[in-house]
Amino acid sequence: MKVVIAGGTGFVGKYVAEKFKKDGFEVSIISRQQNHINWTNKKAIATALEGAYLLINLAGKSVDCRYNQKNKNEILESRVNTTAILGNAILQCHQPPMLWINASTATIYRHAEDRPMTETNGEIGTGFSVNVATKWEQAFFSYHLKNTRQVALRLAIILGKDGGVVKPYANLVKYGLGGVQGNGLQMFSWIHIEDVYRIFLFLATHENLTGVFNAAAPNPVSNYTLMATLRKLLHIPFGLPSPKWMLKIGAALIKTETELVLKSRWVLPERLLHENFEFTFNTIDKALQDVL
Numbered sequence: 001m002k003v004v005i006a007g008g009t010g011f012v013g014k015y016v017a018e019k020f021k022k023d024g025f026e027v028s029i030i031s032r033q034q035n036h037i038n039w040t041n042k043k044a045i046a047t048a049l050e051g052a053y054l055l056i057n058l059a060g061k062s063v064d065c066r067y068n069q070k071n072k073n074e075i076l077e078s079r080v081n082t083t084a085i086l087g088n089a090i091l092q093c094h095q096p097p098m099l100w101i102n103a104s105t106a107t108i109y110r111h112a113e114d115r116p117m118t119e120t121n122g123e124i125g126t127g128f129s130v131n132v133a134t135k136w137e138q139a140f141f142s143y144h145l146k147n148t149r150q151v152a153l154r155l156a157i158i159l160g161k162d163g164g165v166v167k168p169y170a171n172l173v174k175y176g177l178g179g180v181q182g183n184g185l186q187m188f189s190w191i192h193i194e195d196v197y198r199i200f201l202f203l204a205t206h207e208n209l210t211g212v213f214n215a216a217a218p219n220p221v222s223n224y225t226l227m228a229t230l231r232k233l234l235h236i237p238f239g240l241p242s243p244k245w246m247l248k249i250g251a252a253l254i255k256t257e258t259e260l261v262l263k264s265r266w267v268l269p270e271r272l273l274h275e276n277f278e279f280t281f282n283t284i285d286k287a288l289q290d291v292l
Contacts, residue, residue: 007059011163178239
């Protein structure tokens with residue numbers, strides 16, 4: 001069975017591509033990198049999608065940058081434009097993919113310290129990141145495909161060995177800066193990269209599932225608990241806190257934004273739990289022990 005991964009050369013794409021290959025799938029990757037199907041080759045994209053079992057779209061410029069106008073435009077366009085390319089390619093297929101999973105983000109919900117956000121009662125937030133997520137999903141669901149199921153996967157912060165946030169957080173702890181960030185009350189919704197892969201398989205084999213799904217472990221933690229767990233696992237007894245003003249200076253120096261640390265993402269996977277999906281990594285201790 002053929003799986004097509006758009007944006008398959010990033011942190012998540014590489015991991016799931018290898019997993020699919022090990023599980024016996026034929027994998028094609030759409031990327032701007034050499035030796036893969038290029039985004040400019042519309043005919044090759046349509047050919048790859050013909051008769052595919054599954055299309056996964058992970059494409060998009062990293063949000064780990066300063067939100068100047070140039071970067072803002074690239075973040076939005078890299079998501080909306082690639083989604084449109086894939087949607088138009090599916091329309092060219094005689095035998096389109098059975099399922100199209102488009103990445104989205106749990107950042108679409110508002111800053112939440114009062115209650116968790118689910119697919120049914122979650123409140124959409126405001127600001128640049130939310131605007132990007134909303135337009136991304138609008139571009140995806142603007143395609144009404146008779147023969148292809150569509151799922152927008154609102155991904156929480158992904159924990160894995162070879163990329164993402166684990167190494168920067170671990171380095172803070174190792175250098176004695178592993179205390180709370182901001183007031184420490186902001187919630188940290190996360191998911192282990194292996195469970196992301198397992199969700200892809202789960203959605204592919206449950207042919208009644210469509211629409212929006214939160215991809216987050218069922219036990220989010222506060223920033224205070226996250227940092228305490230990292231210190232415990234790395235055997236560092238003490239960590240200096242980072243107040244908001246310090247984070248703003250640090251973010252400017254390393255060319256990123258404080259939103260990535262300070263926004264309270266309190267997201268629960270209500271629909272996946274309702275469908276009896278079982279997370280392999282359901283607690284932060286278990287997940288971090290595996291990836292550190």
